[in-house]
Amino acid sequence: MITNGVAGLAAGGTYALLGVCVVLLYRVVAVVSFAGAALAAFGAFTTTVLTEHGWAFTPALIVGVACGAAVTALAGLVMATWFAESSPSTKAAVMVAFLVGLISLGARIFGAEHPHDFPSPFSGGVVTIAGAVITEASVITVVLAAALTVGISAFLKRTRTGVRLRALSERPSTAEHLGLRTRWLACGMWATSGALATIAIVVIAPSRTPSFSSLSLLIVPALAAALIGLFQSIEIAFFGGLALGILEGVAAGIDQIQEYRGVLPFAVILVALLWSQRKEQWDEAR
Amino acid sequence: MLRIGLRAASAAAVGLALLAAGCGSSGSSDTTKSSSASASGAAASGPSCKGGKIKIGSVSTLSGAVTFPDVSGAARATFDQLNARGGINGCKVDYVVEDDKGDPQTATQAARDLVQNQGVVALAGSGGLLDCEVNGQFYAQQRIGAVSGLGVDGACWSTPNISPVNVGPFTLTTAMLYYASEKLKLDKLCVVNYILAGTKKAYQNAVDQWTKLTGKRLTLFDQTLPPQGDYTPYVLKTKRAGCQMVLSNAVEPQALSWMKIVDQQKISGIKWFFLAPGYSDAVAKALENTRSDVYAGTEWEPYTDKESSANTDWRSTMEAAGRPLTAFSQGGYESATVMADVLRSIRGDITRDSVYQALVDMKPISTPLTGTPYVFGPGRTHASNTATKIMQLDHGTWKVSTPDWVVLPKS
Numbered sequence: 006m007i008t009n010g011v012a013g014l015a016a017g018g019t020y021a022l023l024g025v026c027v028v029l030l031y032r033v034v035a036v037v038s039f040a041g042a043a044l045a046a047f048g049a050f051t052t053t054v055l056t057e058h059g060w061a062f063t064p065a066l067i068v069g070v071a072c073g074a075a076v077t078a079l080a081g082l083v084m085a086t087w088f089a090e091s092s093p094s095t096k097a098a099v100m101v102a103f104l105v106g107l108i109s110l111g112a113r114i115f116g117a118e119h120p121h122d123f124p125s126p127f128s129g130g131v132v133t134i135a136g137a138v139i140t141e142a143s144v145i146t147v148v149l150a151a152a153l154t155v156g157i158s159a160f161l162k163r164t165r166t167g168v169r170l171r172a173l174s175e176r177p178s179t180a181e182h183l184g185l186r187t188r189w190l191a192c193g194m195w196a197t198s199g200a201l202a203t204i205a206i207v208v209i210a211p212s213r214t215p216s217f218s219s220l221s222l223l224i225v226p227a228l229a230a231a232l233i234g235l236f237q238s239i240e241i242a243f244f245g246g247l248a249l250g251i252l253e254g255v256a257a258g259i260d261q262i263q264e265y266r267g268v269l270p271f272a273v274i275l276v277a278l279l280w281s282q283r284k285e286q287w288d289e290a291r
Numbered sequence: 292m293l294r295i296g297l298r299a300a301s302a303a304a305v306g307l308a309l310l311a312a313g314c315g316s317s318g319s320s321d322t323t324k325s326s327s328a329s330a331s332g333a334a335a336s337g338p339s340c341k342g343g344k345i346k347i348g349s350v351s352t353l354s355g356a357v358t359f360p361d362v363s364g365a366a367r368a369t370f371d372q373l374n375a376r377g378g379i380n381g382c383k384v385d386y387v388v389e390d391d392k393g394d395p396q397t398a399t400q401a402a403r404d405l406v407q408n409q410g411v412v413a414l415a416g417s418g419g420l421l422d423c424e425v426n427g428q429f430y431a432q433q434r435i436g437a438v439s440g441l442g443v444d445g446a447c448w449s450t451p452n453i454s455p456v457n458v459g460p461f462t463l464t465t466a467m468l469y470y471a472s473e474k475l476k477l478d479k480l481c482v483v484n485y486i487l488a489g490t491k492k493a494y495q496n497a498v499d500q501w502t503k504l505t506g507k508r509l510t511l512f513d514q515t516l517p518p519q520g521d522y523t524p525y526v527l528k529t530k531r532a533g534c535q536m537v538l539s540n541a542v543e544p545q546a547l548s549w550m551k552i553v554d555q556q557k558i559s560g561i562k563w564f565f566l567a568p569g570y571s572d573a574v575a576k577a578l579e580n581t582r583s584d585v586y587a588g589t590e591w592e593p594y595t596d597k598e599s600s601a602n603t604d605w606r607s608t609m610e611a612a613g614r615p616l617t618a619f620s621q622g623g624y625e626s627a628t629v630m631a632d633v634l635r636s637i638r639g640d641i642t643r644d645s646v647y648q649a650l651v652d653m654k655p656i657s658t659p660l661t662g663t664p665y666v667f668g669p670g671r672t673h674a675s676n677t678a679t680k681i682m683q684l685d686h687g688t689w690k691v692s693t694p695d696w697v698v699l700p701k702s
Contacts, residue, residue, distance in 0.1 A: 008531075012523040120544035122577035128555050137527055138556045211551050212521060214544045219519035250521075257524030264515035 011137040013254020014247070015212060016226075018146030021246030022205040023223060024230030025153050026198040031236040032161065033170040033194045036084055036096050039228070040103035041202055043111065043221035044080055048073020048203030049123075049210055050115045050217065056124045065124070070203045077199025078192045085191040104221065111217035125211035142208045147247070149208075153201060154243040170194060226250075229270040232277040249273060338637040340382035345634060345641050348387050348411035349440075350401045350422040355393030359418035361615055362440040363388045365623030366416025368612030369631075379634050382641065387411060393420045402426040406433050406643075413646040415630040416440040416623045423447035424489070435643050436650040436667060438633075440626035441619055445493045454650075454673035456625040456665060457590040460490075460540055462699065463566050464497040465504070466679045467588045470697045471536045471564065472505050481511035481534035483525055485518050485541065494540070504700060510534055518545070526552045529561065538564040547577050554581055562586060570618060570682055570689065579687030586692065588679040591621040591660040595682075595689045601659035625660050632656055633667075662696030 023042055030038045038044075052069030056062060080103055088096055115121065127141040161167040170190060172179070206220055213219060226249050234241030249270060256266040347370070351363040370384040378384065389405055391398035398421055405411045406429070414430070418441035427450035430437055439447055442455030448462070458466065464482070471477045484494055491514055502508055511532040516525055516539070526549065529537045541549055546569040553563065562584040565574075570587035572595070578585060592601040594616060605624045609616055634641060637649050655664035655675065662678025678696040682689040 008527055009524040012527055013521070015523065016521040120547050120573055120577070122547070122573070125551060128551065130555065130557060136531075137523070140555050212523065212548060212555060214519035214548045216519065216544045219544075222519070253521070254524050258528065263513075267517050267520070 007135040008137045009254040009258035010251045011134045011139065011254070013251045013257075014147065015140060015143035015209065015250070016253060017247040017250020018143055018150055019205050019209040019223060019246075020226040020230050020249050021150035021243045022146055022153065023202055023227030024242040024246040025150055025157065025239055026202050026205075027224075027227055027231040028234060028236055028239050028242045029157055030194060030198050031231070032239075034081065034084065034191045035093070036088075037093070037100060037228070037231075037236070038198070039097065039100040039224055040080060040107055040221075041077070041198065042206065042224040042227065043104050043107040043217075044077040044199055045073045045202030045206050046111055046217055046220045047076045047107075048199065049206040049220065050111065050121065052203075052207050053121045053123050053210075053215075054115065057122065062124050062126050066204075066207060069207065070200045073203030074196040074200040077202070078196035081192045081195025082188070084195075085188045089191075104224070108218050108221050111221065115217055120215050123207070123210040123215050127208055128211060140212070142212065145208050146205060149201075149204065150243055150246065154239050158239050166190075226253075226270040229273040229277070232274050235277070235281055245273075337380040338382065338634055338641050339380065339639065340641045343382055344385045345379065345382045346385045346387060346409060346411045347416075347630065348389070348405035348409065348414045349417045350389050350391050350398055350405065350414065350426060351416075351418045352393045352420045353388070353390040355420075357393060357420060359420075359441055359443075359619055361617045361619035362418025362623040362626075363416045364614050365609060365620035366440055366627040367623075368614045369416075369608055369624050369627035371612065372608055373627075373631055379631060382634075384631075386416070388416075391419050391422060395421055395425045398422055398425045399429075402429055406430075406435055410643075411435075412641055412643045413437070413630060413650070414439075415626045417626075418619060418622065419443065423450060423453050427453055433643075434647050436647045438626045438630050438650070438667065440622040444487070445490045448674045449493075449672050451671045451673075452647075454665075454667045454675065456629060456661070456676060457622050458567070458588075458676045458679055459590075459674065460566050461493045461497040462674055462677050463588050463590065463679055464494060464538065464540070465500045466677065466697055466699050467538055467564050467566070467586075467681070468498070468501040468509075469504060469699060470679075470681055470693070471538070471562070472501070472507055474693075474697070475536070475562070477535040477562070479510040479533050479535045480507070481529050481532060481537045482509055482513070483511070483516050483529060483537060483539045484514045485516040485545065486514050516541070516545075521552075522549050523552050523556065525549075526556055526558065530556070530558050534561055536562045536564060538566075540566045540568075542568040543571055543574055546574055550578050550581055550583060550585060553583050559583070564588070567618065575684060575687050575689050578684060581684070585684040587682045587684075587689070589618065589682060590676065590679070591618065591625065593680055593682055593689065593691055594618045594621055596691055603659075605660060621660055625658060625665075628658065629656060629665050662698055 026041055027038055030036055048069045051072040052065045055065035088099055127145055129141050130138040131141055131144050132139050230246035230249055231242045233245035253266050253269055257263050349363045352358050353360050367386050370386045374383045389401035391401050414437035417439045420443055423446035424444045427446045430452040437453040439453055439455035441457055442459050447453055447455045448459050471480055546565050565587045567590045570589055592599055605621055609620055614620055633649050633653055637645050650667035651669045653667055655666040657664045661676050663676055666675045678698040681692040683692040
């Protein structure tokens with residue numbers, strides 16, 4: 006059980022990193038980004054295609070991250086231009102449409118017949134715990150997610166730009182009337198989250214099924230992590246993501262429940278939603 | 292603040308709901324030699340056809356997430372070559388391929404269009420994700436025979452009117468376990484599979500068949516591998532179980548992911564076996580630096596073996612048509628060749644009934660690409676190809692590990 010829990014850490018780091026990106030976007034542009042991983046997958050696949058064509062990893066990664074940031078910013082521009090004042094349900098529906106469309110588009114552009122060989126410069130082992138090797142990729146994703154959590158929390162609370170960004174999510178029209186360049190601030194945040202998510206997917210892809218759809222659907226556990234913190238707490242999203250990865254690993258080692266481990270993120274989402282509604286139900290009962 | 296969170300939670304719930312809504316033997320003792328499809332049979336009392344054409348159909352997955360264009364493409368190249376050399380007693384094969392797009396509804400319509408509207412007399416060179424599953428009963432009702440170029444779903448080996456030319460994942464599972472236990476003399480064999488709808492029981496039967504042949508049992512039999520995700524816990528599980536050999540039905544992307552984790556976790560002393568989908572250039576290239584023992588089973592003569600004389604006619608046919616040299620193209624070529632031989636055996640009009648009867652009555656045909664003769668026959672199910680060659684990965688290249696066919700003994 007300990008071995009499997011440790012083995013789940015790599016997935017946990019990715020869920021945490023993507024979950025933090027989801028919360029960040031929600032807090033500054035009030036959009037639940039269902040397509041976050043799919044948009045970033047464009048950047049990750051760009052990196053891979055370039056390395057397959059003989060590019061060195063570092064320049065390929067730079068171009069890939071730029072591509073991930075650009076397509077994510079483009080999606081952000083669409084949301085900021087046409088859906089800034091829409092209801093959360095409408096925004097969610099648009100993002101789901103983005104996700105479904107992007108999965109088809111990604112499969113078409115990058116091909117689905119044969120797998121791409123993702124570069125794996127971070128596949129070395131750092132330490133062995135309980136028989137499971139903790140890889141460099143695991144450490145990178147966890148450290149990156151932790152640094153991002155600390156950095157974003159401080160940025161949103163203590164900087165002038167951070168306060169402006171929060172104003173965006175609360176009252177986009179008011180913020181615009183006050184002279185804030187809301188659309189460009191929003192696009193900047195989308196681009197930042199796209200770049201970070203691209204890095205996360207590039208790091209984790211070699212040890213996942215390297216298909217566009219499977220990498221795009223990494224958003225599901227990330228959303229579960231974000232939901233644990235009710236899309237407000239970046240710290241809880243971080244720890245939630247880690248816990249979910251570890252839980253998946255542990256579940257894979259228990260014969261009775263291992264075939265249901267794919268359901269875990271949805272179970273977590275359901276529990277989080279029920280928990281979030283408890284107060285209103287109790288108030289009504291009283 | 293809490294209200295904002297609840298709004299997000301509601302949005303997430305709506306989104307996930309939308310997302311969920313969007314996502315979605317026969318045998319015979321007599322054997323005849325196959326003539327290459329390029330040879331024209333011109334017997335005076337041979338087959339005849341209306342309008343000088345024999346319409347053959349194919350329901351194949353040519354677009355969608357997973358595609359098999361090489362199968363019907365190779366069958367077309369084979370029929371084209373046959374036509375260029377005079378056809379069958381002057382009759383030219385008119386080959387019609389319908390794309391099922393990996394969609395059950397489209398596959399259903401495609402089969403009905405081919406059989407009822409276009410009047411094909413048989414099906415050959417099909418390579419579809421779900422053709423057998425959704426159209427098997429229809430083919431039986433219509434009494435039309437299908438010599439499938441690539442059986443994919445489990446129904447391909449369990450319906451009376453479809454007889455694929457490939458071994459298929461279930462027989463190949465039995466054959467590879469047999470090779471590991473009887474030829475390599477390994478004791479602790481493990482199977483880790485992912486399960487597509489309806490295949491769990493078929494894989495269980497395949498393992499049971501191996502137990503029946505050898506009297507041995509698996510050390511670990513896990514059929515809960517997710518189609519995607521992190522396989523680290525599963526890889527570690529095989530290590531803990533003490534497996535000497537692990538067989539998986541993982542397809543290309545899964546096999547790559549699996550082996551990269553094996554290397555990351557520094558696991559040694561286990562032989563990793565994959566079914567035919569693992570035998571590809573993409574897998575070989577991506578695992579160029581692996582130090583693990585990686586094997587894959589073939590469904591036909593190894594397509595990467597340039598020295599093999601068995602591949603000569605297939606290779607020249609594909610090269611002449613500019614078709615890729617892949618394992619799937621062997622399936623298309625094989626099914627077209629077999630179908631041509633069956634058509635040649637008909638005396639009189641080539642109709643749906645006469646072709647079906649010829650398939651039922653046919654004698655087994657030995658072909659260079661397979662280790663066992665092909666036969667359709669009168670059985671309720673068909674699985675004539677029961678031989679494999681085992682490939683071993685060697686620094687990014689597949690090498691033939693068993694020059695002789697590994698043939699399953701009759702139980």
